Amino acid sequence: MYDTLIVGAADTGRGRAWDGVVEAVHRATLTAQTSGRVTEVLRDVNDRVAAGEVLVRLSAVEQQAGVDAARAQLQLAEATYRRMAGLAEGQYVSKMQLDQARAERDAARAQLANVSQQTAYTMIRAPYAGIVASRDVEPGESVGVGQPLMTVFSPGALRIEVSIPQSDAERVRATPAAAVTFDDGRSVEASEVTVFPAADPFTHAVKVRVQLPALDPAPQPGGTVKVVFPAVA
Helix, strand or coil, rough: CCCCCCCCECCCCCCCCEEEEEEECCEEEECCCEEEEEEEEEECCCCECCCCCCCEECCCHHHHHHHHHHHHHHHHHHHHHCCCCCCCCCCCCCCCHHHHHHHHHHHHHHHHHHHHHHHHEEEEEECCEEEEECCCCCCCCCCCCCCCEEEECCCCCEEEEEEHCCCCCCCCCCCCCCEECCCCCCCECCCCEEECCCCCCCCCEEEEEEECCCCCCCCCCCCCCEEEEEECC
């Protein structure tokens, strides 16, 4: 989250303006949850993506080998359990031996589920519909667990936070309206204005959260804007 310092107010004729920084309410940095080599990067900066869409693929050689080994172990454990269950019907093996065979089968099932999940981690998917804000890897790179791969944000949920003097906060709270002007010349009315209930104890400034309506094209998070509050003359 970006905190916006007061950098001075300008007289616009419609109220007073402060600089603010656009931030995404929903912004996700996708990281590697398994190690591997990047085989494909399917999307780039500014691309629109759908929820669940595959954005990056990692090699799955080691992960698939683990799946194959776990599947073979499970097949052996299930065969052993079936054999022990048949012997138990004729009381040729004890209940303890049957329980142990069942436990080994269940452990093999859990191991297969675990390594299968590692294979699923080689396909990095968009958590929701949005826009790619950054691309941090290229095909051929080796990545480790936790390494950033791509960042996605939702363009339908953007906001700005500005800090205004405590003396102006009550007027904005009484008339919660704001106009936002972007560097490209566009100007829009805020869909919602929320004045925080308390001032900062050190700066004595009050934060105001300005919600943006859905815009096309959507402004990139991190860009600066002018926020005008008509209530503040």
